[in-house]
Amino acid sequence: MSINESAEGVLRGNGLVDLTHLRSPEELSSVSRIEGVGAVIVPESLAAAYAAIPASNVGATIFVPDGVNLRVHTGSLVVGGDGLGAAEDMLVVVGMLMITSPVTGAVPKRMAVVGSVLAPRGSEQALGPALAGGVGSVSYYRYAEGQDIKQLTGQVRLSAATLANPAGQPDDILVAVGQVAVSGPVTTVGYAQVIVVGQFIAPEPSRDVLEPRMQVQGQVAWYRSDDPRLIFEDTGLGPDFFRLLEHQVSLLVFGDLAIAPDVTESMVREKITDIVLFGDVTAPPELVGLLQVLVTDAYGTIRAAGGPGS
Numbered sequence: 001m002s003i004n005e006s007a008e009g010v011l012r013g014n015g016l017v018d019l020t021h022l023r024s025p026e027e028l029s030s031v032s033r034i035e036g037v038g039a040v041i042v043p044e045s046l047a048a049a050y051a052a053i054p055a056s057n058v059g060a061t062i063f064v065p066d067g068v069n070l071r072v073h074t075g076s077l078v079v080g081g082d083g084l085g086a087a088e089d090m091l092v093v094v095g096m097l098m099i100t101s102p103v104t105g106a107v108p109k110r111m112a113v114v115g116s117v118l119a120p121r122g123s124e125q126a127l128g129p130a131l132a133g134g135v136g137s138v139s140y141y142r143y144a145e146g147q148d149i150k151q152l153t154g155q156v157r158l159s160a161a162t163l164a165n166p167a168g169q170p171d172d173i174l175v176a177v178g179q180v181a182v183s184g185p186v187t188t189v190g191y192a193q194v195i196v197v198g199q200f201i202a203p204e205p206s207r208d209v210l211e212p213r214m215q216v217q218g219q220v221a222w223y224r225s226d227d228p229r230l231i232f233e234d235t236g237l238g239p240d241f242f243r244l245l246e247h248q249v250s251l252l253v254f255g256d257l258a259i260a261p262d263v264t265e266s267m268v269r270e271k272i273t274d275i276v277l278f279g280d281v282t283a284p285p286e287l288v289g290l291l292q293v294l295v296t297d298a299y300g301t302i303r304a305a306g307g308p309g310s
Helices: 044-051 160-164 204-213 239-244 265-271 285-294
Strands: 003-005 010-013 016-018 033-043 055-064 069-074 077-079 089-099 110-120 135-141 149-159 173-183 193-203 214-223 228-231 235-237 249-253 257-259 272-277 281-283 295-298 302-304
Touching: 016 069, 033 044, 033 089, 044 055, 055 089, 055 110, 110 193, 135 193, 135 214, 149 160, 160 173, 173 228, 193 204, 204 214, 214 272, 214 295, 239 265, 265 272, 265 285, 272 285, 281 285, 285 295, 285 302
Parallel strands: 010 033, 016 033, 033 055, 069 089, 077 089, 089 110, 110 135, 149 173, 173 193, 193 214, 228 249, 235 257, 249 272, 257 281, 272 295, 281 302
Antiparallel strands: 003 010
């Protein structure tokens, strides 16, 4: 959690604000504004007072009934179907909730997930009434006794060997959360399901092999060349980058990219086959048209250097 409170009573940050320790509107009145927060947890008894507080860029507001046993978790939470909590609990997850077996035990009175929920099929009846007030999606996967669920999080580069799962079983499941790129052609998928939560990029020739096994919450894109170059962070590319490349590559951009003024159209045409864009690109005005042509999937914007927003 990264929250700062100023002398003026402004709460700001990019994590979770928990106000459940407050008991009266007078205590809440010390907060003058809330901004840039992923989620706010508020007692239901203070809902009216909270509504009067100016707020901006707040991802979700979760109201908690008085008297419940509140359990809060940030990040990915992986639990079995018998470990969700007691009937008098309320479970709040800011991140992903992964349930690894059918729900057979007690279920919290209320569950609020700001993120994604993955659970075995057959758990819909037990979970449905409890899942309320969350922001995100709920997906159900095929469950098999003894299956292994492998989870990868963050910025991940997968090889074809990893997807083949040579040491596993055919019923295993791969869960990839974050920004995932597959390097090299995939001929075999050794998982019953590949569940992607976030952004996923793979070779275009492997599309027919991967898509039947994939369950996606986010965006999927496909690149064309045999050599993908991944950019996860904000960076700049100058003429030396293109000069030193020995062959054409696919440019996979997860961060923001700035192209130097002395990069020419011929440099880009010679070395870049295609671009998959999940960030923003700033480039010399004479390159904008070419970059728009090379981008096969765009989840960001291409701007001319010196123009609006650059």
